[in-house]
Amino acid sequence: AQKVTQAQTEISVVEKEDVTLDCVYETRDTTYYLFWYKQPPSGELVFLIRRNSFDEQNEISGRYSWNFQKSTSSFNFTITASQVVDSAVYFCALSKETSGSRLTFGEGTQLTVNP
Amino acid sequence: KAGVTQTPRYLIKTRGQQVTLSCSPISGHRSVSWYQQTPGQGLQFLFEYFSETQRNKGNFPGRFSGRQFSNSRSEMNVSTLELGDSALYLCASSLAGGVPKDTEAFFGQGTRLTVV
Numbered sequence: 555a556q557k558v559t560q561a562q563t564e565i566s567v568v569e570k571e572d573v574t575l576d577c578v579y580e581t582r583d584t585t586y587y588l589f590w591y592k593q594p595p596s597g598e599l600v601f602l603i604r605r606n607s608f609d610e611q612n613e614i615s616g617r618y619s620w621n622f623q624k625s626t627s628s629f630n631f632t633i634t635a636s637q638v639v640d641s642a643v644y645f646c647a648l649s650k651e652t653s654g655s656r657l658t659f660g661e662g663t664q665l666t667v668n669p
Numbered sequence: 670k671a672g673v674t675q676t677p678r679y680l681i682k683t684r685g686q687q688v689t690l691s692c693s694p695i696s697g698h699r700s701v702s703w704y705q706q707t708p709g710q711g712l713q714f715l716f717e718y719f720s721e722t723q724r725n726k727g728n729f730p731g732r733f734s735g736r737q738f739s740n741s742r743s744e745m746n747v748s749t750l751e752l753g754d755s756a757l758y759l760c761a762s763s764l765a766g767g768v769p770k771d772t773e774a775f776f777g778q779g780t781r782l783t784v785v
Contacts, residue, residue, distance in 0.1 A: 591776075597757060598673075599776035645712065655702040655763065655774065656725045659712035 556581045558648050560660035567636055568668050575631045575663045577646030583607075588622065588629045589647040589657065599645065605629065636667045671695065673762050673777035681783045687748040690780045694741050694762030700724075701743040702774065703735060706757040715758075718743050747782075755784045 557580040567573045579588065586607045591599040603613065605622050613620050617634045633640055643664050647657040674693040682688050694701050702725075703715040714727040718737035735745040741762075747754055761774040 589774075596778055597759075597781075598778040599759065599761070601773050601775065604773055647712075651717075651725065655700055655717040655761070656714050656727070657702075657704070657712075657761075657774065658714070659704075661711050 556583075556586075556648050556650070556658040558646050558658055558660035560644075560646055560663050562663045563661070564664045564666070566666045566668065569638060570635050571667075572632060572634050573636050573665065573667075575633075575644050575646075575665065577629045577631065577660060579627050579629065579646070579648050581648060581650065583650040586648060586650045589649070590620065590629075590631050591645045591647060593643040593645060593662070595642075602631075602644075633665075636665075638667050638669055641665060641667045673760055673775050675758075675760050675777035675780050677780060678778065679781045679783075681785060682750050683785055684750055684752060686750050687746065688750060688782060690745045690747075690758055690760075690782070692743045692745070692760030692762075692777060694743070694760075695775055698762035698764055698775075699741055700763045700774075701737055701741060702761045702763075703743070703745050704759045704761065705729075706759060706779070707753075707755070712759070715745070750784045752784050755782060757781050 559578045588605045590602040593599050610622050619632045621630045643662045645662045646660040649657045676691045700719045702717040706712045717725040721737045732748045737743045757779045759779045761776045763774045
């Protein structure tokens with residue numbers, strides 16, 4: 555069975571601070587995909603990144619960066635110089651399906667960035 | 670291009686009734702998945718449809734069913750509604766072309782179902 559754990563339920567920071575959202579996963583599959591999604595108050599889940607299990611290279615996209623460590627089964631997400639617009643619930647997810655369906659989600663982390 | 674469209678956005682139903690939710694995927698996407706989001710259980714996978722066939726199914730009772738039409742639009746049905754079915758129901762579509770770049774799932778804004 556697959557499992558994703560986001561131990562941080564809520565994080566509150568002041569604008570311009572850096573913040574890291576933790577994600578730990580469990581799976582017996584050798585091929586799998588990891589995702590991060592952002593859910594603003596409007597409800598839809600916004601795709602941020604996908605990583606496959608064979609690619610441990612860290613990735614940076616603007617103020618966002620991701621650290622994938624297979625040895626510790628972690629896929630952490632860092633926002634540098636946070637902004638108020640980053641306030642949202644962030645979900646880490648796991649899938650073994652090439653289609654990206656059947657996502658197993660973590661509990662989510664509510665990030666609040668205060669001005 | 671247009672995103673994933675879910676209708677209706679809000680719905681109030683009475684216990685025991687049935688409800689049908691609709692999802693129109695992004696043009697060209699063949700896979701449609703449904704998820705239930707509740708404060709207690711979080712986001713849970715319901716089922717996936719691909720080319721009009723159910724390809725994957727989560728751990729939900731038979732009261733939850735779905736289907737997909739030839740144009741990839743999908744409907745989800747819940748019969749004999751219970752109070753615990755109150756949730757945000759999210760639909761996601763993807764190309765599902767079998768290569769990594771096709772694994773990105775795009776979500777709609779969801780249907781907020783309230784059972785009273």
